Amino acid sequence: MAELTVAELTVHELTVHELTMPGAPATATASWADLSYSPVTATSAPNFATALIPGYRLSERRELIGHGSARWEWACREVLSWGIKRRAGFVVQSAAVAAEVRVGDTVCLVLGTAPFRVREFVRVVYLVNEPTRRGFAYGTLLGHPLRGEDCFLVDRMPDGTVWLTVRSFSRPSTPLWMVLTPLLRLAQAIAVRRYFAALSARMS
Numbered sequence: 001m002a003e004l005t006v007a008e009l010t011v012h013e014l015t016v017h018e019l020t021m022p023g024a025p026a027t028a029t030a031s032w033a034d035l036s037y038s039p040v041t042a043t044s045a046p047n048f049a050t051a052l053i054p055g056y057r058l059s060e061r062r063e064l065i066g067h068g069s070a071r072w073e074w075a076c077r078e079v080l081s082w083g084i085k086r087r088a089g090f091v092v093q094s095a096a097v098a099a100e101v102r103v104g105d106t107v108c109l110v111l112g113t114a115p116f117r118v119r120e121f122v123r124v125v126y127l128v129n130e131p132t133r134r135g136f137a138y139g140t141l142l143g144h145p146l147r148g149e150d151c152f153l154v155d156r157m158p159d160g161t162v163w164l165t166v167r168s169f170s171r172p173s174t175p176l177w178m179v180l181t182p183l184l185r186l187a188q189a190i191a192v193r194r195y196f197a198a199l200s201a202r203m204s
Contacts (some may be wrong), residue, residue, distance in 0.1 A: 034123070035139045036147045036173060041126050043137050043151035043167040056148060056169040057185075061192060065154075065164045065200040072156045074203045075164065076134045079152045080127075085109060087198035088191055101136045103127055111187075118187075120144050132156045137167075145177045145184060146170040152195070164199050166192055 037056075045051055049060045065075060078084050080101045082092045091110040101124055109120040121141040128135045135153035140146055148170030155163045168188070172178040 034141050035125070036142050036144060037140055037149065040139055040149070041137065042169060043149050044126060044128075048167055053169050056171050058167075058169045059188075059192075060165065060167045061196070062163055062165040063196050063200070064161055065196065066162045067160050068162070069160075070203065071162045072154065075154045075162055075199050078199060079135055079154055079164075082107070084152055084195055084198060087201075088194035101127065106141070107138075111191075118145060120146075122150075125149065128153060135165075140170075140173070145173055145180075147173045154199075164196060166195055 039053070042048070042051070042053060048058070051058065065071065078087065081099060082101065085092055089111060092107055093110060094105065094107040103124050103126060105124040107122060109122060111118050111120070121143045122138040123141055124136055125139045126137050133153060133155050135151065137149055137151035139149045148168060150170075151165075151167040153165040153167070155165065157163065170188070172181055172184060177184065
């Protein structure tokens with residue numbers, strides 16, 4: 001993996017370190033004072049699938065989800081409006097969720113029902129807005145069961161096929177969650193399957 005660069009910045013009178021991957025998307029400009037992990041934007045690395053991030057478990061899955069302009073436009077819209085999360089069973093809570101994902105948006109993703117409800121606090125760290133690729137990534141905040149980053153990318157290929165890529169790197173955030181690692185990994189696997197099922201399903 002490429003060597004990290006470190007820049008120092010001040011947020012709310014607190015000096016923090018902002019760790020980024022060289023060549024990270026230019027839109028990765030959010031306040032990262034509360035992010036619980038590093039390196040921020042690592043999911044944007046071209047060689048992510050073969051990268052090494054000490055202490056973290058990496059995952060990348062890419063699948064065909066359809067064909068044609070309609071599927072491309074619909075999939076992009078679902079990803080960039082949190083629809084991919086809602087269709088996977090999450091409730092997206094925020095004081096002000098915009099119609100489209102923005103860098104710096106902070107949300108709480110809620111999964112399950114009481115008493116088995118899990119809240120995941122995350123912040124959008126970068127967007128991808130290219131002619132044939134769109135998507136975004138969010139990073140975990142303090143209070144999330146995991147530390148790490150998730151990325152969702154929709155690609156349109158020259159032959160008209162549309163593909164979804166889901167990337168993540170993570171580790172349990174506390175000793176308690178570490179004990180529950182098998183359950184966390186199972187929940188992650190189920191969520192990823194739901195993402196692909198949601199975006200390959202009938203458009204609505």
